Amino acid sequence: MTDALQPILARIPLFADKTDLRITELSGGITNRNYKITAGDDAYVLRVGGNDTNLLGIDRQVEYGCTLAASRVDVAPEPVAFLEPEGYLVTRFIAGVGIPAETIGAEGNIRRVVEAIKRYHAVDRFPGSFSPFRVVESYLPISQKYKAPLPKNMDWFLATASEIERAMLRDPFTPTPCHNDLLNGNFIDDGRAIRILDWEYGGMGDRFFDLGNFSAQHEFTVEQDEILLREYFGSVTKSGYARLKLMKIMSDMREAMWAMVQAGVSKLDFDYVGYGQKYFDRVQAAASDARYQGVLAEF
Secondary structure, eight states: OHHHHHHHHTTOHHHHTOSOOEEEEEOOOSSSEEEEEEETTEEEEEEEOOTTGGGGTOOHHHHHHHHHHHHTTTSSOOEEEEETTTTEEEEEOOOOBOOOTTTTTSHHHHHHHHHHHHHHHTSSOOSSBOOHHHHHHHHHHHHHHTTOOOOTTHHHHHHHHHHHHHHHTTSOOOOEEEOOOOOGGGEEEOSSSEEEOOOTTOEEEOHHHHHHHHHHHTTOOHHHHHHHHHHHHSSOOHHHHHHHHHHHHHHHHHHHHHHHHHHHHOOSSOOHHHHHHHHHHHHHHHHHSTTHHHHHTTO
């Protein structure tokens, strides 16, 4: 793999004349391949995008811009090189530790994550835009084209998404710089603050999707959701809680449809079908719950 990377490294001035580079592939990604590159005392990460990631709605120029903007408020790793047209991205390596999924929901950890989220939410602007509703719509024809195993009741899922969007439009949001992919593996504790990786879905969107996505990906309880809202807003309101609950459903629906696209196009060895089914099941359970209609009525 090192030999295959040489043509890429030769195009990056930072590495082009180095003969002592140490390269290690980083594990854990389910879209791209990432490599730690050590040059003397300095370490970097090279992101090589997966095949056909444009079908996932990823714009590498937007990713670079969001990463750069978030790095300026000390949240994202600093980009040091960006290769076009492929969109290969090199950032400084952040030394630190991950936060285990089973402990990230502790009140102190929620507080620290919210501190990071609020820093980039306060940035003036990100390039690009993000809507979970438009993403779900755009993933459908791609999934169908590649004959992904969509649920037989796919019409019900689409109708549910439309129902949620109509409800939320009764209380329009102000677009905010968002990350939109707050998976557990994207958090690093550098000993001083929580840093956030992988800004490929970043863009201007609804801050409640970031909050709902963070909550959904870590399966927060009602009590943890209340901590999350209190840390972010200072208090918990009925409308705020309702918006969070609905965005948790949309986070799961986006994740399920993302998996259907990946099942058709990705060449990585990963069970995208099983991964997607887990999220379809979660959407169906949440939207079939007796409390769901009450949540919709809060808008």
